[in-house]
Amino acid sequence: xxxxxxxxxxxxxxxxxxxxxxxxxxxxxxxxxxxxxxxxxxxxxxxxxxxxxxxxxxxxxxxxxxxxxxxxxxxxxxxxxxxxxxxxxxxxxxxxxx
DNA sequence: TTGATGACAGACG
DNA sequence: CCGTCTGCCATCA
Numbered sequence: 001x002x003x004x005x006x007x008x009x010x011x012x013x014x015x016x017x018x019x020x021x022x023x024x025x026x027x028x029x030x031x032x033x034x035x036x037x038x039x040x041x042x043x044x045x046x047x048x049x050x051x052x053x054x055x056x057x058x059x060x061x062x063x064x065x066x067x068x069x070x071x072x073x074x075x076x077x078x079x080x081x082x083x084x085x086x087x088x089x090x091x092x093x094x095x096x097x098x
Numbered sequence: 099t100t101g102a103t104g105a106c107a108g109a110c111g
Numbered sequence: 112c113c114g115t116c117t118g119c120c121a122t123c124a
Binding site (some may be wrong): 036 | 118119120122123
C-alpha cells in the first residue's frame with residue numbers, strides 16, 4: 001500500500017516543517033509527533049530523500065547530534081545552518097543545547 | 099518472496 | 112558516561 005507510505009511521508013514532512021526556528025528535534029520525537037512512534041528510521045529515510053521544502057537540518061538523533069550519513073559536507077552544513085539559527089553546539093561533544 | 103540494510107531508539111553491561 | 116546488542120519497519124537486491 002503505497003498510499004499509506006505517502007501519508008506517513010507527508011505527516012513527517014509536516015512535523016519537520018513545523019519545527020520552530022532555532023529549535024532541534026530528534027527522529028523519535030518527530031516520528032511520534034507524526035503519529036508513528038516506531039518509525040524513527042522512516043523519518044531519516046524521508047529526509048534523506050533530499051526534501052528541500054523542509055528544514056531537515058533541524059532534525060537530529062536521540063544523542064542530540066547530527067547523524068553521519070556518509071556524504072561529507074552535508075553533516076557539516078547542517079551544523080552551520082543550526083548555528084546560524086541560534087542553536088548552540090557543544091564544541092567538544094557536538095551536541096545541541098536543548 | 100526472502101534476506102539484508104538503514105540520517106534511529108531504547109535497554110544492557 | 113560510553114560502547115554494544117536488539118527491536119521496529121519500509122525499501123532495495
